[in-house]
Amino acid sequence: MTVTSLLQVRDLSKAFGGVQALNLVNFDLEQGELLGVIGPNGSGKTTLVNLITGFVKCSRGTVNYKGRDITRWAPHRIVCLGIARTFQMVRPFYQLPAYKNMIIPLYSPRVKKLAGGRYGSRDAVALDLLEEVGFERDSHVAYKVASVLPQGYLKRLELAKAIALKPDLLILDELFSGLSLAEVASIVPIIEKLRQQGKTVIMIEHRLKELFRIADRVIVLNYGIKIADGVPSEVMESDDVKKAYLGTEV
Amino acid sequence: MKKRKERIDRGIKARSSDIFALCSWKEMLYLSGPRLLPIIGFLLLPPFLGGYWQRVMLSVAVFALLAISWDILAQSGMVSLGQALFFGMGAYSAGVLNHYLGLSPFVTIPAAAILGALICTILLLPVLRLRGIYFSMVTLIIPIMLVRIIEASKIFGGTEGLSGLSSLPSRWVELYVAVIALLCALFGFRRMLASDFGLVLRGLNDSDRSVTNAGINIYRIKIQALLLSSAIGAFAGALMTHVYMFVGMPVFALDYSILPIAAAVVGGPGTLAGATLGACLLVPLSEVLRGIGGLRIVFYGLFLVIFIVALPEGIFHFIQRRYHQFDRWVEVDK
Amino acid sequence: MFAGTVIYAVINSIILMLMALGFNLTFGISGIANFAYGALYIFSAYTSWILLHLLGLPYPLSVLLSILFTAFLGALMYRLVLLRVRGQVLSEVIATFGMGLAILELFRYLGFVGFEYTLPVFVDKSFFILGTFVDMQRIMIVLISTAIIAALWIFTHHTSLGLAFRGIAQDERTALTFGMDSDWIATLSVSLGAALAAVAATVIIPLGSISVGEGYDVLIKALAVCIIGGLGSTGGLVVAAFVIGFAERLTDTYIGSHWTMTVSLAAILIVLVVKPSGFFGKQKELEERI
Numbered sequence: 001m002t003v004t005s006l007l008q009v010r011d012l013s014k015a016f017g018g019v020q021a022l023n024l025v026n027f028d029l030e031q032g033e034l035l036g037v038i039g040p041n042g043s044g045k046t047t048l049v050n051l052i053t054g055f056v057k058c059s060r061g062t063v064n065y066k067g068r069d070i071t072r073w074a075p076h077r078i079v080c081l082g083i084a085r086t087f088q089m090v091r092p093f094y095q096l097p098a099y100k101n102m103i104i105p106l107y108s109p110r111v112k113k114l115a116g117g118r119y120g121s122r123d124a125v126a127l128d129l130l131e132e133v134g135f136e137r138d139s140h141v142a143y144k145v146a147s148v149l150p151q152g153y154l155k156r157l158e159l160a161k162a163i164a165l166k167p168d169l170l171i172l173d174e175l176f177s178g179l180s181l182a183e184v185a186s187i188v189p190i191i192e193k194l195r196q197q198g199k200t201v202i203m204i205e206h207r208l209k210e211l212f213r214i215a216d217r218v219i220v221l222n223y224g225i226k227i228a229d230g231v232p233s234e235v236m237e238s239d240d241v242k243k244a245y246l247g248t249e250v
Numbered sequence: 251m252k253k254r255k256e257r258i259d260r261g262i263k264a265r266s267s268d269i270f271a272l273c274s275w276k277e278m279l280y281l282s283g284p285r286l287l288p289i290i291g292f293l294l295l296p297p298f299l300g301g302y303w304q305r306v307m308l309s310v311a312v313f314a315l316l317a318i319s320w321d322i323l324a325q326s327g328m329v330s331l332g333q334a335l336f337f338g339m340g341a342y343s344a345g346v347l348n349h350y351l352g353l354s355p356f357v358t359i360p361a362a363a364i365l366g367a368l369i370c371t372i373l374l375l376p377v378l379r380l381r382g383i384y385f386s387m388v389t390l391i392i393p394i395m396l397v398r399i400i401e402a403s404k405i406f407g408g409t410e411g412l413s414g415l416s417s418l419p420s421r422w423v424e425l426y427v428a429v430i431a432l433l434c435a436l437f438g439f440r441r442m443l444a445s446d447f448g449l450v451l452r453g454l455n456d457s458d459r460s461v462t463n464a465g466i467n468i469y470r471i472k473i474q475a476l477l478l479s480s481a482i483g484a485f486a487g488a489l490m491t492h493v494y495m496f497v498g499m500p501v502f503a504l505d506y507s508i509l510p511i512a513a514a515v516v517g518g519p520g521t522l523a524g525a526t527l528g529a530c531l532l533v534p535l536s537e538v539l540r541g542i543g544g545l546r547i548v549f550y551g552l553f554l555v556i557f558i559v560a561l562p563e564g565i566f567h568f569i570q571r572r573y574h575q576f577d578r579w580v581e582v583d584k
Numbered sequence: 585m586f587a588g589t590v591i592y593a594v595i596n597s598i599i600l601m602l603m604a605l606g607f608n609l610t611f612g613i614s615g616i617a618n619f620a621y622g623a624l625y626i627f628s629a630y631t632s633w634i635l636l637h638l639l640g641l642p643y644p645l646s647v648l649l650s651i652l653f654t655a656f657l658g659a660l661m662y663r664l665v666l667l668r669v670r671g672q673v674l675s676e677v678i679a680t681f682g683m684g685l686a687i688l689e690l691f692r693y694l695g696f697v698g699f700e701y702t703l704p705v706f707v708d709k710s711f712f713i714l715g716t717f718v719d720m721q722r723i724m725i726v727l728i729s730t731a732i733i734a735a736l737w738i739f740t741h742h743t744s745l746g747l748a749f750r751g752i753a754q755d756e757r758t759a760l761t762f763g764m765d766s767d768w769i770a771t772l773s774v775s776l777g778a779a780l781a782a783v784a785a786t787v788i789i790p791l792g793s794i795s796v797g798e799g800y801d802v803l804i805k806a807l808a809v810c811i812i813g814g815l816g817s818t819g820g821l822v823v824a825a826f827v828i829g830f831a832e833r834l835t836d837t838y839i840g841s842h843w844t845m846t847v848s849l850a851a852i853l854i855v856l857v858v859k860p861s862g863f864f865g866k867q868k869e870l871e872e873r874i
Binding site for chain 1: 452457463
Binding site: 324329331373376377379380382383384386387388390391392394395396398399401402403504508511515519542543544545547548550551552553554555558559562 | 617619665668669673674675677678679681682683684685686687689690692693800803804807808810811815840842843845846848849852853856857860
């Protein structure tokens with residue numbers, strides 16, 4: 001079996017008690033793609049991410065990354081392999097300043113390995129990374145304690161924490177939610193830059209307009225089942241998708 | 251004219267927070283004073299105290315070590331209700347090594363610290379994967395069960411314990427070993443907690459999901475924290491075995507579990523200095539109150555409740571704040 | 585003789601179960617691990633004794649008042665102390681632990697130590713069952729425990745308050761959006777747990793005498809049963825109580841009574857290694873907390 005895709009998800013299913021959150025989901029992801037995952041609330045998008053990243057054990061199915069079966073791997077090992085994710089409900093370390101928040105991902109074995117052993121001060125690297133995601137250096141906002149930062153900055157912090165791990169596959173769970181148009185517009189270039197560096201991105205989103213501008217491909221989930229898979233314009237024409245979002249009236 | 255209370259840093263704090271602190275003796279003293287105080291106090295006081303109060307100071311050092319050990323675990327999200335487990339494990343390890351293998355205290359004490367730490371960590375390994383509450387429950391249960399088991403199986407001397415163990419060369423050695431160990435632990439582990447590793451530990455307490463998401467194996471981190479803490483506790487136990495020249499079931503007594511927690515909570519959880527301060531306050535206090543017997547434990551219990559509810563930062567934070575900042579009334583800007 | 589061992593093992597198991605019920609209930613509903621549980625148990629015993637011997641009240645009345653006072657003390661504990669530290673596990677543990685400590689050691693200090701502190705059995709009779717003598721008190725324990733378990737089951741499955749309890753236990757946030765007052769329910773849960781402790785004390789203490797050490801023992805046993813059975817699960821509690829009860833009793837008969845603690849500790853450690861969340865525990869490590 002030749003393996004060309006970066007990520008292969010086969011028959012992935014998860015049941016929570018009586019609820020089938022995800023049912024036999026299949027898709028491939030190529031290197032360098034930006035894949036959008038959309039669907040109404042409760043369709044299983046976050047569960048999909050949780051299963052891929054190992055935070056939740058699947059009931060059935062396999063996940064293959066770069067040819068290796070990571071289905072049963074522990075979450076921290078999967079991160080060390082090169083998959084980083086953000087959480088929908090951001091959870092920074094509230095009592096620490098923003099740049100100290102970054103120390104924890106920078107402490108991870110993956111970063112140490114990629115840097116070839118111990119390197120200089122993590123503080124400096126943290127400040128640089130934060131600047132890349134939009135923490136203006138001259139406003140000293142990076143020194144502010146996380147509990148006083150507004151949502152826009154917290155989302156950027158979450159993104160920075162994921163980028164700090166130098167992942168090859170970046171999974172963003174509703175990064176744009178709670179952000180203004182201007183804030184979204186300022187984050188999109190950061191994602192574009194990541195793609196130029198060759199990274200692969202999966203984005204779960206509700207903000208379809210912004211997503212469709214940057215996504216190469218989109219899959220649609222509804223009640224745990226994949227109902228569409230293709231380029232954004234095709235997907236939005238599909239009757240199934242319209243029915244899922246709007247109800248039976250089209 | 252309306253006024254409001256404003257809290258700002260003292261001038262001397264602002265002046266001494268940069269390299270310019272080296273410019274003046276006053277600023278250098280401001281910074282070094284709080285650090286030198288315990289060092290000078292612990293190192294120079296003993297010759298001036300009588301035999302009885304030297305014993306008390308030894309007790310202070312031992313309980314401070316246990317309190318520091320508790321504090322490190324608490325900062326990592328593991329609340330131990332059984333410091334007696336670490337203490338007792340170290341005590342018995344030293345006792346056994348000394349009694350059955352005839353090793354000298356200078357060998358048994360370090361060896362017992364390591365051995366005790368390993369055994370405690372292995373015993374607690376299963377609960378590390380579970381919610382924090384399991385850790386508290388199991389650390390409460392194990393010392394008490396161990397007492398019953400020793401009583402039943404009569405191993406290591408059973409109810410009589412092992413006596414006639416070697417002692418350290420002199421009273422002075424005992425006291426200074428304890429005190430120097432305390433100072434090393436206090437400053438050393440404060441350094442550790444301020445380092446990046448310490449940050450990860452504290453992050454663990456806050457949100458272990460985020461730490462896992464950062465690619466860090468949280469169980470490995472927890473094990474490291476547990477090994478460190480239990481080693482400190484085991485060291486304290488091992489030392490006391492050779493001070494009393496005896497080890498028996500009382501080393502797992504509830505007192506060794508409760509007083510360190512009370513000391514840390516009263517002194518200020520989160521800063522090892524608070525734990526030390528708490529021990530310095532509570533141990534002499536309990537000596538003075540020895541007359542009222544069991545009532546002291548009632549007071550510890552009440553202290554625990556009052557402080558954890560009303561003054562959770564503890565005394566140390568309060569002192570620290572007053573040292574660095576002051577309050578004043580200012581007019582409300584229009 | 586084997587039949588006798590089995591009967592006593594069953595009774596032992598039911599005693600353990602009764603001891604652990606209150607603690608499990610409080611934890612199951614509101615997530616509070618009440619380390620003052622043992623203290624509440626002993627408090628109720630001493631209160632009964634005081635009402636009976638110092639105030640001369642009739643026994644049934646003393647017992648009833650004692651149960652009410654204990655329940656009230658539980659509610660007070662929540663309202664005065666736990667309410668302020670709700671959600672912070674560290675503080676909850678220390679606060680309940682401190683309160684339990686203060687109460688138990690206060691009794692010890694006030695001199696409530698000695699063999700004269702006993703509670704009378706309800707009916708002084710014995711029966712000859714399957715070749716062994718079983719006293720009435722123990723039979724009453726079995727009957728009362730069964731009644732309590734049945735009542736609890738009906739309560740949590742068929743009354744609106746009970747269903748509210750289960751709702752809060754399963755998902756506090758959602759329950760809040762339905763208008764359930766989580767503080768009031770938490771108060772009730774601590775109170776009920778305390779009341780169950782009092783009931784347990786009332787039926788079990790007559791088998792021996794009241795002692796402060798018993799307070800610590802009860803807490804330990806309740807913790808052991810809950811750990812093995814899985815915190816929050818009543819079914820697990822019953823199974824665990826029987827497992828430990830039988831293990832203890834069989835060890836006592838065939839190996840030696842001093843080894844019972846070893847067996848219990850070994851059981852705990854084995855369960856923690858093999859199935860950490862207990863037999864029917866609902867914890868699933870990290871998964872739980874996403």
